[in-house]
Amino acid sequence: MEPTRYFGGVEGGGTHSNLVICDGLGRVVGRSRGPGTNHWSMGIDECAQRVITMLHAAKRDAGIPLDTPLDSLGLTLSGCEQESSNAMLAARVREKDAACAQAVYVASDTAGSLFTGAPNGGMVLIAGTGSNSLLRTPDGHQYGCGGWGYLFGDEGGAYWIAFRAVKTVFDDMDGLRPAPHDTELVWAAVREHFRAETRADLLPYASTLFDKSHFAGLTAKLSKLAESGDAMSQHLFADAGAALAAHVAALAERAQRAHGAVLFRGGVRVVCVGSVWNSWHALRPGALNQLAARRVKFDLELVRLRVSSAMGAAWLAAKQVDYDLPRDDTAFCEVFYTYRSDINGKINGTHNGIENGITENVIGYVSAKERLNAAKLISDKLAGRRDQFNFIADVVAVSAPSVVYIEIKDSRRTDPYTGESLTLSNGSGFIVKDDGLILTNAHVVVNKPNAVVKVKLMDGSNHTGFVEDVDLKSDLATLRIPMKNLPTMRLGSSADLKPGEWVVAMGSPLALSNTVTAGVVSSTQRASEELGLRGKDMVYIQTDAPITFGNSGGPLVNLDGEAIGINSMKVTSGISFAIPIDYVKEFLAKSKTKAPPVSKRYLGITMLSLTDNILMELRMRNPEMPKDIEHGILVWKVIIGSPAYNGGLQPGDIVTHINGTPVRTAADIYAALESTPGPLTVDAVRGRARVRLTVTPEMH
Incomplete structure (x- = not known):
C-alpha cells in the first residue's frame, strides 16, 4: 500500500497568513494561521521562521509527525515577485527545517489566487490594501500589470481610493482643483477615520505615523457613503473600477499581441481578490465604461474565491512534483458577474445570483423622477441596518452586566459639604467569577492611605469590596464583594490579536454605567519597559480607543464579546494602553488571598x-x-x-x-x-x- 502523500500551501499577506495541508485526494487534513509573511517588510529569516511555525502547527493538526516531510510545499506570498529572493527564501525554509518538505516552491500571492480560481489559465486581479494583476495563458506564459506599491500607484486599491479622497478634499478646499461633487460627507468620513479636526491634523499620518493599512481603512467608510448615494464617493469608486478594468484591458492586449485573438476564444476567468471587490456595485459603472473604451471584445467571467488561496498554493506545489492534485472547481470559487461584448463594443452584463446594488440606480440622474426612485431604493435598502450592523451595541449588550464602578473612599476624611467620606479616586473593574471576584488595575485600589473600597454594580446596588491579591509590577489586582450568582465577563485570548482589529473599551467612570469607546488595535507589542514596569517581561496592547481615567481597570473587549485586555491608561488622544488578557489569566491562576504589598x-x-x-x-x-x-x-x-x-x-x-x-x-x-x-x-x-x-x- 502506497504511503499517503501530503502537499502544503501557504497564502501569505502583509498582515496575516494561512497554511493548509492536503492529502493525495485533495482533502484538507491540517490548517493553521499566522502573522504576515512579506519578506520585504520583515526579512527573509523571520519570514522563513513564520512559515516553519505555521507548518508545524498544521502538521500537528493533521496528526503528521514533525520529522515527516511533505511531498511538496508551495509558498505564494506577498512581495514574492523576484526569482532570486524567492530562491533564497525557499533555501532558508529548508535550512531551518530539513524535514519540512521534499520540495519548496515560492511564488507571488497573485499566483496562489490564480491557481485557486483558474488553474487552466486566466487572470487574477487583487484589489485589497493595494492592487496587483497577473494573466496566465493556457500554455503557461505569464504577464503582470501593476502591483508596484503605494509609491508607484496601486491603482484601484483601497489605499489608492483613500488617498484620492483626501487629496480631492484638500485640492477642493485650496481651490487648486475643484471637486466634481460636494465633498462634505467625504471630509466628515476622513475626519472621523483619522480622528482629526483640521487638515493639519492629518499630516502626521502621511509622514511619521504613516500606516498603509490604516490609511486604506478609510475606503470602507467611503464604500458605505457610495451605497447611501453620496455622489463624490460614487465618483471615487467609479474611477477605481475604471483603474481595475484598465489592468484587465492592458493584460489582454499584451497577451493578444503575443498569441493572437484565438487565445481568448470562450472568454477569460478573472479571479477577483481583496476587500475592494465587496463594493462591486460601486466599481461597476467605471469598470464597464473602461472596458468599452478599451474595446475589450471577449467575455469575462468575474469570480470570487470561496476558499483560501492556500489551496491554490498546495495545488501549485503538487504540480511542481508532477502530481495532479484533485480539485472541485465549483467548491473553490463562485461567479458573481459575467461581461459580454460584441465587436462594436456593446456591453451586456449579467449578475450571477447577486442583487442589483444601489449604485446602479443613483449614478447618472437625468430627471427628478429618477431622483425620487433612487431615494426610495436607498431608503428601502437602509431599513433594518441598525439591527444588522450595530456590532458595537451587540458587544455592549453581552459585556456590560459584568462591568462595575469602583470608588476609593478615605475613612478618616469627610467632604465638608456632604459629610460623606472623601473620594480619593475611582475606576472600573469587571466580574470574572460569579462568586463576587472582580478584576481591576492595581493602581485603582492600592497605595491609598485609609482606603475603603466601594463597588457599584450595574443594577445600582452598592457593596464594600475587599482587596484579595495585587501585583504592582503588572498593575493587576483582584477584589471580592459578598455576592453570589453574578454575571461574569468571558475571557478571550490576546495571542492572536491583530493590529487593525476592532475593540471596545468599557468602564464606569464617575459611576456612569456602560461608558463605551471604540477603536482599533494600533500595536500588540508595546514592551513593558516603555511603560516603566520593572521585573516583568510583558508587552502591552496599544489602541486608539480612548481609555479615560474612570475606564481604567475595565475590560477591552473584542467583537466576540470577550475580554482580550484590561484597560490601563490613556496617554493622549489616540494613544491608550491595555494589559493583554493572557497575562491576566496567568495572574488569576497564581492568585492567592493576601494583603496587598505597598511601597515604604x-x-x-x-x-x-x-x-x-x-x-x-x-x-x-x-x-x-x-x-x-x-x-x-x-x-x-x-x-x-x-x-x-x-x-x-x-x-x-x-x-x-x-x-x-x-x-x-x-x-x-x-x-x-x-x-x-x-x-x-x-x-x-x-x-x-x-x-x-x-x-x-x-x-x-
Whole structure:
C-alpha cells in the first residue's frame, strides 16, 4: 500500500497568513494561521521562521509527525515577485527545517489566487490594501500589470481610493482643483477615520505615523457613503473600477499581441481578490465604461474565491512534483458577474445570483423622477441596518452586566459639604467569577492611605469590596464583594490579536454605567519597559480607543464579546494602553488571598516612561511641547490627598529631574523613593512652562 502523500500551501499577506495541508485526494487534513509573511517588510529569516511555525502547527493538526516531510510545499506570498529572493527564501525554509518538505516552491500571492480560481489559465486581479494583476495563458506564459506599491500607484486599491479622497478634499478646499461633487460627507468620513479636526491634523499620518493599512481603512467608510448615494464617493469608486478594468484591458492586449485573438476564444476567468471587490456595485459603472473604451471584445467571467488561496498554493506545489492534485472547481470559487461584448463594443452584463446594488440606480440622474426612485431604493435598502450592523451595541449588550464602578473612599476624611467620606479616586473593574471576584488595575485600589473600597454594580446596588491579591509590577489586582450568582465577563485570548482589529473599551467612570469607546488595535507589542514596569517581561496592547481615567481597570473587549485586555491608561488622544488578557489569566491562576504589598515611601501618581517613540508621538499631537525634552516620565494620574497632590504635581506634567538627577524611566522614580530620605525636589515641564516643586513622600 502506497504511503499517503501530503502537499502544503501557504497564502501569505502583509498582515496575516494561512497554511493548509492536503492529502493525495485533495482533502484538507491540517490548517493553521499566522502573522504576515512579506519578506520585504520583515526579512527573509523571520519570514522563513513564520512559515516553519505555521507548518508545524498544521502538521500537528493533521496528526503528521514533525520529522515527516511533505511531498511538496508551495509558498505564494506577498512581495514574492523576484526569482532570486524567492530562491533564497525557499533555501532558508529548508535550512531551518530539513524535514519540512521534499520540495519548496515560492511564488507571488497573485499566483496562489490564480491557481485557486483558474488553474487552466486566466487572470487574477487583487484589489485589497493595494492592487496587483497577473494573466496566465493556457500554455503557461505569464504577464503582470501593476502591483508596484503605494509609491508607484496601486491603482484601484483601497489605499489608492483613500488617498484620492483626501487629496480631492484638500485640492477642493485650496481651490487648486475643484471637486466634481460636494465633498462634505467625504471630509466628515476622513475626519472621523483619522480622528482629526483640521487638515493639519492629518499630516502626521502621511509622514511619521504613516500606516498603509490604516490609511486604506478609510475606503470602507467611503464604500458605505457610495451605497447611501453620496455622489463624490460614487465618483471615487467609479474611477477605481475604471483603474481595475484598465489592468484587465492592458493584460489582454499584451497577451493578444503575443498569441493572437484565438487565445481568448470562450472568454477569460478573472479571479477577483481583496476587500475592494465587496463594493462591486460601486466599481461597476467605471469598470464597464473602461472596458468599452478599451474595446475589450471577449467575455469575462468575474469570480470570487470561496476558499483560501492556500489551496491554490498546495495545488501549485503538487504540480511542481508532477502530481495532479484533485480539485472541485465549483467548491473553490463562485461567479458573481459575467461581461459580454460584441465587436462594436456593446456591453451586456449579467449578475450571477447577486442583487442589483444601489449604485446602479443613483449614478447618472437625468430627471427628478429618477431622483425620487433612487431615494426610495436607498431608503428601502437602509431599513433594518441598525439591527444588522450595530456590532458595537451587540458587544455592549453581552459585556456590560459584568462591568462595575469602583470608588476609593478615605475613612478618616469627610467632604465638608456632604459629610460623606472623601473620594480619593475611582475606576472600573469587571466580574470574572460569579462568586463576587472582580478584576481591576492595581493602581485603582492600592497605595491609598485609609482606603475603603466601594463597588457599584450595574443594577445600582452598592457593596464594600475587599482587596484579595495585587501585583504592582503588572498593575493587576483582584477584589471580592459578598455576592453570589453574578454575571461574569468571558475571557478571550490576546495571542492572536491583530493590529487593525476592532475593540471596545468599557468602564464606569464617575459611576456612569456602560461608558463605551471604540477603536482599533494600533500595536500588540508595546514592551513593558516603555511603560516603566520593572521585573516583568510583558508587552502591552496599544489602541486608539480612548481609555479615560474612570475606564481604567475595565475590560477591552473584542467583537466576540470577550475580554482580550484590561484597560490601563490613556496617554493622549489616540494613544491608550491595555494589559493583554493572557497575562491576566496567568495572574488569576497564581492568585492567592493576601494583603496587598505597598511601597515604604509613597508618592501617589501613576506614570509612564517616555521612550523615543512615545516622545515622538506626543510631539506630533502637542505642538506646544518643548522641543528639547529628551527624557522623563509622564504623570498620568495624581491621587487626591496624596503627597504628589499636596506638592503640586498635576496630570500631564513631565518629570525630567529629581534632586537634580535626570529621570529617564519610572525605575528612576522608584530608586529616588527608596534611596533618598526627606523631601524630593522635582523638576517638571507643564505645557510650555518649567516648574520646580517640593514633594514629601509619606511613609506607610
